[in-house]
Amino acid sequence: MNMRAPTDKQTDLVLVGGGHSHVQVLESFAMEPPPDTRITLIVDRPVAMYSGMVPGFVAGQYRQEELEIDVLPLARCIGARVIVARAARLDAAAKRVHLVGRPPVAFDFASINIGSTVAGLSTPGVREHALPTRPIGKFVTRIDTVFASLGSSGTGGATEPVRVAVVGAGVGGVEVAFALDHRIRELGRAVEVILVESGPEILPGYSAGMRRRALRAAEKRGIRIVTGRRIQRVESGRAFLEQDEDGIRFDILLWVTGAFGQPLFRASNLPTDERGFVKVRSTLQLEDYDNIFAVGDCATLTRHPQTPKAGVYAVRQGPVLASNLRRVLAGGLLLDDYKPQHDFLTLINTGDGSAIGTKWLLSFEGRWVFQLKDRIDRKFMHRFQPLDDTGHPTAFSSSTMGDGPDETETETLCGGCAAKLGQQGLARALARIEELPENSSVELGLAQADDVACYTSPQGQRIVSSADQFRAFTDDPYLVGRVGAVNAASDIYAKGVTPRFAQALVALPESGSDAEREETLFQLMAGATAAFEELGVTLVGGHTTTTTELLVGFHVEGFADPDQELLRLDALCAGQSLILTKALGTGVLFRADMMGRLRGPWFEEALSSMLRPNRKAASIAREHGASAATDVTGFGLAGHLATMLRAADLAAMVNVSALPALPGSLKLLGAGLRSTFHKENAKTERGMEIESAAPRHPKFPLLFDPQTSGGLLFGVPQENAEAALDELLESGHSASIIGITSEAGPDSRIRISISRS
Numbered sequence: 001m002n003m004r005a006p007t008d009k010q011t012d013l014v015l016v017g018g019g020h021s022h023v024q025v026l027e028s029f030a031m032e033p034p035p036d037t038r039i040t041l042i043v044d045r046p047v048a049m050y051s052g053m054v055p056g057f058v059a060g061q062y063r064q065e066e067l068e069i070d071v072l073p074l075a076r077c078i079g080a081r082v083i084v085a086r087a088a089r090l091d092a093a094a095k096r097v098h099l100v101g102r103p104p105v106a107f108d109f110a111s112i113n114i115g116s117t118v119a120g121l122s123t124p125g126v127r128e129h130a131l132p133t134r135p136i137g138k139f140v141t142r143i144d145t146v147f148a149s150l151g152s153s154g155t156g157g158a159t160e161p162v163r164v165a166v167v168g169a170g171v172g173g174v175e176v177a178f179a180l181d182h183r184i185r186e187l188g189r190a191v192e193v194i195l196v197e198s199g200p201e202i203l204p205g206y207s208a209g210m211r212r213r214a215l216r217a218a219e220k221r222g223i224r225i226v227t228g229r230r231i232q233r234v235e236s237g238r239a240f241l242e243q244d245e246d247g248i249r250f251d252i253l254l255w256v257t258g259a260f261g262q263p264l265f266r267a268s269n270l271p272t273d274e275r276g277f278v279k280v281r282s283t284l285q286l287e288d289y290d291n292i293f294a295v296g297d298c299a300t301l302t303r304h305p306q307t308p309k310a311g312v313y314a315v316r317q318g319p320v321l322a323s324n325l326r327r328v329l330a331g332g333l334l335l336d337d338y339k340p341q342h343d344f345l346t347l348i349n350t351g352d353g354s355a356i357g358t359k360w361l362l363s364f365e366g367r368w369v370f371q372l373k374d375r376i377d378r379k380f381m382h383r384f385q386p387l388d389d390t391g392h393p394t395a396f397s398s399s400t401m402g403d404g405p406d407e408t409e410t411e412t413l414c415g416g417c418a419a420k421l422g423q424q425g426l427a428r429a430l431a432r433i434e435e436l437p438e439n440s441s442v443e444l445g446l447a448q449a450d451d452v453a454c455y456t457s458p459q460g461q462r463i464v465s466s467a468d469q470f471r472a473f474t475d476d477p478y479l480v481g482r483v484g485a486v487n488a489a490s491d492i493y494a495k496g497v498t499p500r501f502a503q504a505l506v507a508l509p510e511s512g513s514d515a516e517r518e519e520t521l522f523q524l525m526a527g528a529t530a531a532f533e534e535l536g537v538t539l540v541g542g543h544t545t546t547t548t549e550l551l552v553g554f555h556v557e558g559f560a561d562p563d564q565e566l567l568r569l570d571a572l573c574a575g576q577s578l579i580l581t582k583a584l585g586t587g588v589l590f591r592a593d594m595m596g597r598l599r600g601p602w603f604e605e606a607l608s609s610m611l612r613p614n615r616k617a618a619s620i621a622r623e624h625g626a627s628a629a630t631d632v633t634g635f636g637l638a639g640h641l642a643t644m645l646r647a648a649d650l651a652a653m654v655n656v657s658a659l660p661a662l663p664g665s666l667k668l669l670g671a672g673l674r675s676t677f678h679k680e681n682a683k684t685e686r687g688m689e690i691e692s693a694a695p696r697h698p699k700f701p702l703l704f705d706p707q708t709s710g711g712l713l714f715g716v717p718q719e720n721a722e723a724a725l726d727e728l729l730e731s732g733h734s735a736s737i738i739g740i741t742s743e744a745g746p747d748s749r750i751r752i753s754i755s756r757s
């Protein structure tokens, strides 16, 4: 990844949405980056869905991964900042994009490619009972759940036909109707599909030949078609047409009623057409703003308002947009015009290995038509798959996106909790202090080597306090602030105490302008306060300084009751089950991100794990009789466990196959990737007794992977372990019972085994 260091005069280009045009802008800029430009990509998800293959997915022809455009590594190829958030509004005058749940982002130039939503969602009952095809990501997940319930005969009763109603008979609706009919039969269930269209005929605007072929194919499958009628309201299991008392009975209701504008433009007071699509000139610039572009479904060309809302137009706009953005960034005024093509090849997948096509009023069908569609779709997707499913750069991406990770980048140290002094170095440094301070009001201090300090105020209040600081692990300061706050509060939770107050310690990069530093600090503190607020922690102050890079730290305090037993690090007992409450792998995953090798879905999972506070896990630990706990961070699971065992003079058997792993982490570790701090953590291995096959186990390296905002590790009586685990899993933790403690033997403290079960 070519993370460019900020200079004093960078132009901010913000791309909102990861649609078909923007991925081409990323591709073009990867080959030739615009100079002095900081690019930020704002996406509601770091993966975009390619709609052209969605009906094939519904029919069971493609796996979900095959429809995913992985925008995170595409953006990393050009060193772009990626913000995962939903854009809610654009303040064109103030040049700011307002985001849901976090502060706005400033721009000099912006481009919007956010697609469309589905029309008619306000029809009574639709939101509650129908399955809209947009947002596509949500649709794909929901339809999968529907199929899973059909597989287990949960819908409609196993012998009854499954009743499917598809509302809207444009290309999308017709394809989805065929696809569902095929898939449900493949699942061994009888099916009755009805397709409802408010217009006089199906496939409005397409050739008569194509329509005839589609009607014939529908008749062959027994798909009923109702035209010229509109669904007026929907109730559970029934959709009502006008003057229709009985309604259409359904088990599954698909809402595919055509494109409608996203609420963002109306919320922004920008000129839109009657369906809420923002109006753009032929240069793809908004009517009144030269510095804002909009493309794809979300925009309507003022000179060609009838241009259909189809992906092919968004695709064709991509190169024009890339070229025009390049020109405006260079100060140019003379831009290219985009002229929509009059006709395009339309291919309808009938779900059974065949397809119907039309172009220039000609129509055709057959298996070869599906093969043609499949080839075109796969070729497009291949272009935007910079990584294979193990996180390796694909040959295709290397040829279009350059040589992949910058070799100098691979030497850069990892951030997050991986950026710390090794355990042994820390211990040696402290041991060199001849006289550690002694104070009778200190319950946990340097001598106890716990994660926190605990001392009593002169008034008798037990104060539990901790300080944490790390180097930014990603380039979104808001996110760094949020994760930093969750991570810092975790130390206090790990002792069974509620954190109450926090102070921030922030070091801002010396490079860049004062305004950039101010914005970084603002975003960071906004993230931290949002996280602390959720936890009931009040941020009361802090200190800033400047240095070579962004560092964020927090001092957090809570209060223990006078007779409260803290979950001290040294209080594990022999014969306890060891429970880990979060999956491991953040170290290698963010190492991969630094190298442009982190896939979007893995990023999403890692983020949601890091942002999960350890509050609930700590209360479950206490309820089930935990005596000791720690939060697993930079020293990795093995390092933190070794410290606990040493402090309690115990040993433990750890079952490496039980370690929970974040998605993608094992693939990356298997490919030899490691956090830069892994080697230091792996020194713990020297004191371990390891079953001979264990080092070859794919999860073995997870023992040493440094974690940022990791889970709790605690010990509970064995008889309570399953109940504690059940509660953790029910509350959404990726928890696991990873081992058992025992009396310390003469040899090593940690024995690593592989479960035979």
Ligand SMILES: Cc1cc2nc3c(=O)[nH]c(=O)nc-3n(C[C@H](O)[C@H](O)[C@H](O)COP(=O)(O)OP(=O)(O)OC[C@H]3O[C@@H](n4cnc5c(N)ncnc54)[C@H](O)[C@@H]3O)c2cc1C
Binding pocket: 016, 017, 018, 019, 020, 021, 042, 043, 044, 045, 047, 048, 049, 051, 052, 053, 054, 055, 085, 086, 087, 088, 113, 114, 115, 116, 133, 134, 135, 171, 172, 173, 175, 176, 262, 264, 295, 296, 297, 298, 309, 310, 311, 312, 313, 314, 347
């Ligand atoms: C079932 C179905 C099948 C279709 N099949 C075809 C076909 O075969 N051929 C064809 O040409 N067209 C097809 N279409 C139409 C096609 O989906 C759209 O025309 C096309 O996706 C538009 O592309 P786009 O780049 O404008 O936006 P999209 O592809 O929708 O991309 C928009 C992106 O922006 C993100 N986003 C959305 N809102 C926000 C926000 N507020 N903030 C941040 N990010 C946001 C989304 O997550 C998404 O990644 C089909 C549509 C459907 C529903």
